[in-house]
Amino acid sequence: MGDDKKRQWALKLALLGDPAVGKTSLIDKYITDSFNENYQPTLGVNIVTKDIKLEEINSDIRLLLWDIAGQAKYELTRKMFFQGCSGALFIYDKTRYSTFENITSKWLEDFIKFGKPDGVYILIGNKLDLKDSIKVSSEEGKLLSQKINATEFIETSAKYGENVEMAFKKLVLHILKKSGVKFVLD
Numbered sequence: 001m002g003d004d005k006k007r008q009w010a011l012k013l014a015l016l017g018d019p020a021v022g023k024t025s026l027i028d029k030y031i032t033d034s035f036n037e038n039y040q041p042t043l044g045v046n047i048v049t050k051d052i053k054l055e056e057i058n059s060d061i062r063l064l065l066w067d068i069a070g071q072a073k074y075e076l077t078r079k080m081f082f083q084g085c086s087g088a089l090f091i092y093d094k095t096r097y098s099t100f101e102n103i104t105s106k107w108l109e110d111f112i113k114f115g116k117p118d119g120v121y122i123l124i125g126n127k128l129d130l131k132d133s134i135k136v137s138s139e140e141g142k143l144l145s146q147k148i149n150a151t152e153f154i155e156t157s158a159k160y161g162e163n164v165e166m167a168f169k170k171l172v173l174h175i176l177k178k179s180g181v182k183f184v185l186d
């Protein structure tokens, strides 16, 4: 209370999920307004930065969004991918059940094995707009998020931007909250 000094943060966030679930599309949608830089090294990762301001906690935050660019190379660069990573979005495609199953058997396992023990993560069911091809119900998504102790479950459409900004913002707020920043998060 009474501390009005502006704070600055840099957070590394990972987007995890099977090929074609929409990781890159979610990032593209999110950064459209304030694109900074985007480079694709030969390492199999894509790193995009985005600077955001969160007035509610008087903070400037630089986000480093790590996206898997080549599946085979990801296996080789996993350690680096998770080093210093504060949080993750676990993404599956609501129209492909195998992408949902792989959240636990592959992506969560990697995050636990290679990531920070106190890392924060949100479960994302993407392609919400493909109403006629849905294979994973909202109830199943919700149940999985509880089972894996995700801080939130959010369904998105990267195509139409539905809930995209909210998903990233919630991840950031949950990370800051967990690291001791005092504010009310609902």
Ligand code: G3D
Residues within 6 Å of the ligand: 017, 018, 019, 020, 021, 022, 023, 024, 025, 026, 126, 127, 128, 129, 130, 156, 157, 158, 159, 160
């Ligand atoms: P990835 O980065 O996880 O591999 P991409 O996935 O972002 O490359 O997306 C894979 C394909 O799914 C792309 O289609 C992309 O347009 C589509 N996609 C991603 N998110 C959504 C969504 O929310 N709704 C719909 N309808 N499609 C989505 P293409 O045809 O370019 O391969």
Ligand code: MG
Residues within 6 Å of the ligand: 023, 024, 025, 067, 068, 069
């Ligand atoms: Mg991609």
